[in-house]
Amino acid sequence: MTSTAVRSRRDGLSEAATHRLSLLLRVLGGLEAVGVDTISSAGLAERLGGNAAQIRKDLAHLGEFGVRGVGYRVADLKARLGAILGLDRVRVVVIVGAGHLGQALADSKNFNGDSFRVGALFDVDGRKVGGRSRTGIPIRHAEALRESVSELGAEIGVVAVPPENAAGAALSLAQAGVRGILNFAPTVVGPFAGTTVKNVDLTLSLETLAVQLAPAAG
Amino acid sequence: MTSTAVRSRRDGLSEAATHRLSLLLRVLGGLEAVGVDTISSAGLAERLGGNAAQIRKDLAHLGEFGVRGVGYRVADLKARLGAILGLDRVRVVVIVGAGHLGQALADSKNFNGDSFRVGALFDVDGRKVGGRSRTGIPIRHAEALRESVSELGAEIGVVAVPPENAAGAALSLAQAGVRGILNFAPTVVGPFAGTTVKNVDLTLSLETLAVQLAPAAG
Incomplete structure (x- = not known):
């Protein structure tokens, strides 16, 4: 084909x-x-x-x-x-935000398999920048995002920052040239021309479960 | 009604x-x-x-x-x-696994709002047990799960442990009496009689995004 x-x-x-x-x-x-x-x-x-x-x-x-x-x-x-x-090759993912969520995603098997590989984390916290996640993903300064996306050939950016910083992080990713953004912050970001945005709403999974809960024993 | x-x-x-x-x-x-x-x-x-x-x-x-x-x-x-x-009252959530993912969820606004509140994290790591997450959620020993679920009135349990420990964590939650389990580990757990299980597959969100990516510029 x-x-x-x-x-x-x-x-x-x-x-x-x-x-x-x-x-x-x-x-x-x-x-x-x-x-x-x-x-x-x-x-x-x-x-x-x-x-x-x-x-x-x-x-x-x-x-x-x-x-x-x-x-x-x-x-x-x-x-x-x-x-x-389009899952027949490895796509490089970058993650903005090296807090608990960003590091959890960077080290997860979900994000490092046949189709995806995390290239780098980005943060502005000087205590984190220059370090690595548990599995060895480097944490770079957010200022290096644009050149890193280009250098790594990253196609997907993940937003894993607090909600008040999510719009800025997403805009930086779009400007850096990623083709898709996965946003974990509980706030809507984008749209951006030329970049697909997908909002992952963890509350929804919890709410859907709550509705489907087994009846109480009592 | x-x-x-x-x-x-x-x-x-x-x-x-x-x-x-x-x-x-x-x-x-x-x-x-x-x-x-x-x-x-x-x-x-x-x-x-x-x-x-x-x-x-x-x-x-x-x-x-x-x-x-x-x-x-x-x-x-x-x-x-x-x-x-069923979202008109606050349900208590407990989280098994106080690694990056568990702590990210425990501290997130998603899991602490009008309808949900995280009561405790559970882990077996002695360096974590007795401590608290950044927002103050206590980290208890996994052995205390059953009595904690009962004491806190927890209805929902979250599995945030590595895949090899997920089945055990889910079974402990079901036995402790939660009515629903949200499983973040990339492995299927359950089913358990009397406990609804919902698997949250973070890879799927990444794969769906990859399929929907904007066309490459070149």
């Missing part, structure tokens, strides 16, 4: 479908690791907690059709899905 | 609708704070980035109907929505 075709297939994906396909990609990685060659849509559905028809529909939308009686080839599907989702 | 009626209305809500209503509740709080008395579904849609018909549909499902030419009464709708979502 040419890169133009990959992009056009990706553009038609809803956020919900992207979520499902990201999870599916991870399941496929697990299957490959244990030596599974082919799997049915029902087998995938079981591992994903979804339904087989939805999976067939998502994949058919991407031009992937299972073979009746055989299913999908795990390695092929994983490679194609990775390419379509 | 009786509490049984509240629960039955809540039970019919999809996760997507719950998300939308949580955001709506926050918008209503902002409107109330600046003295807005009534608002139309179109006005709400503008602030939520959604569409007015969806909002009217969500609210009608809950038995809330705007008045033609007037709209919704902000204070009334906020109170009703808070009751339906």
Whole structure:
């Protein structure tokens, strides 16, 4: 598939479908690791907690059709899905804010795997600048953000500063040339031309859980 | 509305609708704070980035109907929505793991507001136990989890430990009697009878952003 075709297939994906396909990609990685060659849509559905028809529909939308009686080839599907989702190479992430949240993200397996790698943390606190996170990610001065983004080839910036500093941090990242910003501060930032912003609202996960709580015993 | 009626209305809500209503509740709080008395579904849609018909549909499902030419009464709708979502009182949260992530969550505004308050952190590291987070949340020994959950009346437990310890931490929380668990470790935990589990997958937010990245300039 040419890169133009990959992009056009990706553009038609809803956020919900992207979520499902990201999870599916991870399941496929697990299957490959244990030596599974082919799997049915029902087998995938079981591992994903979804339904087989939805999976067939998502994949058919991407031009992937299972073979009746055989299913999908795990390695092929994983490679194609990775390419379509743009997760087939490592993207460098920089994190603004070397407080607890920034350091937690910098050191997490989530942010350092097949598709992402944290290149540096940035802070203005002189006691932190020049140091490293527990796993060795360097902490640089926020003034060095622009040249670092360019030097590291960073495509994604994470905002992990207090809410009152979030707008400034996001603007600096956008001006430094990252293509996407993941904002963890509980305040809206952007929009910026040429930079996609995604707000991660940790309160929402807590609120959704609260609504779904099991009934009290009493 | 009786509490049984509240629960039955809540039970019919999809996760997507719950998300939308949580955001709506926050918008209503902002409107109330600046003295807005009534608002139309179109006005709400503008602030939520959604569409007015969806909002009217969500609210009608809950038995809330705007008045033609007037709209919704902000204070009334906020109170009703808070009751339906179970966010009209403060729930106590405990966090297992006093590393960077646990401390970031314990000190965040997200987890200490009108609906949630962090009661304690738990860890097994003797250098941390007996101390406090930056905002003063006490760090207790993990052995004290069960009695602390009971003493604090904690309803929600957060798993903020490394993936290899997540299953054990979640089991301890379930056995200690929390009604819901928010798991930040990149591994599936549970299910447990009588305890709702929600896995927060930070990789997914990064992957979704990567797929939606603005095209490269070159």
